[in-house]
Amino acid sequence: MTHRVSGFLLACFLVIGTGGVAWAHAFLDHAAPPVGSTLAAPPPVIRIWFTQDIEPAFSGIEVTDSAGARVDDGTPRVDDRDRTLLIVGLKNLPPGEYKVHWHVISVDTHATEGNFTFRVGP
């Protein structure tokens, strides 16, 4: 029984197509440095692209070293031309593992946050 019902519903959905996905919360799309990467040279900035436009006033990135000390310049900003891109400058990073914590509010008011790490040096 269930498969006939689901088959029928599926047919309905096929008719309208599935279209693209509109991301209603801002999730991390990709980052530079990429999540979990190991870099030979220290990156000058962290860039994170989200799946939706974000609110500059309530979005930020904090970067900490393995001892928990802040290594970002404390002034995260949203790119002027690409409102999905959040950027924060970094101090000159010695080799080690770094933790990136991001928290954003999407323009439709939903809050999301997350963490990732990257390494500098061998």
Add this chain to the structure above:
Amino acid sequence: MTETLLVAARVVHFAASIGVAGTLCFTVLIARPAALEAAYRRWLWACLALAVISGFGWFLALAAGMSGRSLSASFDPHLLSTVLLQTRFGRLFSLRFAFAALAALALLLPARVGRISAFACAAALLGSLAWAGHGADDQGANGVFHLAADIVHLLTAGAWIGGLAPLAWLFQRAIAAGDGEWVEIARRAAQRFSALGIVAVGLLLASGVINASYLVDSLAGLFGTAYGRLLLLKIVLFAALIAVATVNREVLTPRLSAAPRGAKQRASDDALRQLRRNALIEAGLGLGVLGVVAFLGTMVPAAHQQPLWPFPIRFSADVLSVPALRGEVWLALVSASLGVALAGASFVFRKLWGAVVVVWLVIIAFFLPSLNLLTLPAYPTSFFQSPAGFTTRSIARGEQAFAQNCVSCHGAQGKGDGPLAKQLTDAPADLTADHIYAHSDGDLFWWISNGIANTAMPGFSAQLDAETIWNVIDFVHANADGVRAAEGTPARAPDFAIQCPDGTVTALRQLGGRIVHLVFAGPQDDARLAALSRLDLGGDVTTVIAPLGAHEDALRPFCAVAEPGMEQAYALYPPGRGQSLAGDEFLIDGKGWLRGVWLPRAGAGWSDERTLRTDLDEIRANPILASPRPAGHVHQ
């Protein structure tokens, strides 16, 4: 507390905005008996006031939510002005407040002008809610389409649900008056309103389906996530609304008659009472829908969650590509569709109803075995999508877990020829065979986690965490891809991080559209790197070096792989596992397909730059249009 206020304020705000727009719509399109003018006016003012108050509640709850503060700590002028002036919601809030104020002003104007302009302001107040919802996505034509559907949905809901209160009022008044003139007014209003209702149902369905397709994105999302199931609840409430409206239209409205006395009048009075009751029931159902909507808007839409599939089977059109079965399945599909059409027709030719249903059931029963071919066994995780991203790191981690847990049966190459394989009555699956591409990632995830019933395949959920299982699945796919790549089939290139000489960092998948010339450079390859640094392969080619002991000076001009150990994953493709990749070169096209390999030990190849250029031209001339997707990704 903040969350409760948010949902409560949203329900009240939706209902009040719909009340304002719907009541004005009612007076413009349906009826405005002079005796009810004052009552409707009071109702309008009450709704407008509620809309403004609940709007402030919503604003405050959001300010608290955005700043992460408690509600009481959010009464901070600095915070409130930041939200008001610097966020899109704040600007929308100001604009909508202006619409509400204009609507109030318009209500003070003389009758006709005031009514029309108040209606326009109320429509703007309601329609602009679309920007506060999940549809407020800025990105491209898709976003505009979604937004338009959202606006239509809101306005239509306003016209229908918001018109129920003035309609019930009108029925109430007609009952109280108890004369033929009022019955006639009620009859005409009921007729007009049901005509509006039919249009509304059509528009709500169409725009609702469009919205759902953006936010749920799949059947699995509808049945398998909390968001989807709440949406199903909304659909059930909507269906109940349609059922009540149908009774009003088909049964009750025709009974209304202005006949002065007798049985007909009693029937008419009863119908009027039932219409009033039904209008209130509809309004209640409508409020239920709004409650669900207010809650849905604060949840993560289903398209972002792993859906738990609740049924033991899933639909699959794969059988339609099997020539021997194709005809049978199509015949069954066409017959079943004819059956559905017949069942629909039976609503029109009511006398044949019973016979048609019997015929339909016989058709379905006869073709059921054939229709069953369109289904596959399914598991709760069948529609899970891998979060592992097919990166070199995921594949390397998967290979390690595979070596520890899987090789004893499946063999080091995954061909099903491990040392224990001979002791098993059923041979372990050959994980390099074509069937691996027929299973969804979610099916593989279930089998690795829980084993496969009636086979020797055990479950590994106790030994491997979810991430590791996704890694194993990435490895199994890369391993099977590698076998095919050795025969010249393009394979999906595993993703890895890249750092360029200016310090910028990116990843293979982010190079969008560029051809990547990937060179594994050992200590002996300095001369090759020097030659490549002088070579201009074209503006659409990026040379990326994977350093395997190459000297730093030789690497300096190039972008380099920033993912230690990534060669472990690339060794699954030609040259083959266990070989050193030093000196080997790959070409990856703009879509991420692995298109060419040169192994120096196999011949001069790309050391002659003309051969390399010819191969690049070949890639440019014959692009693969499809994007490489995770093998076994379920298309719905």
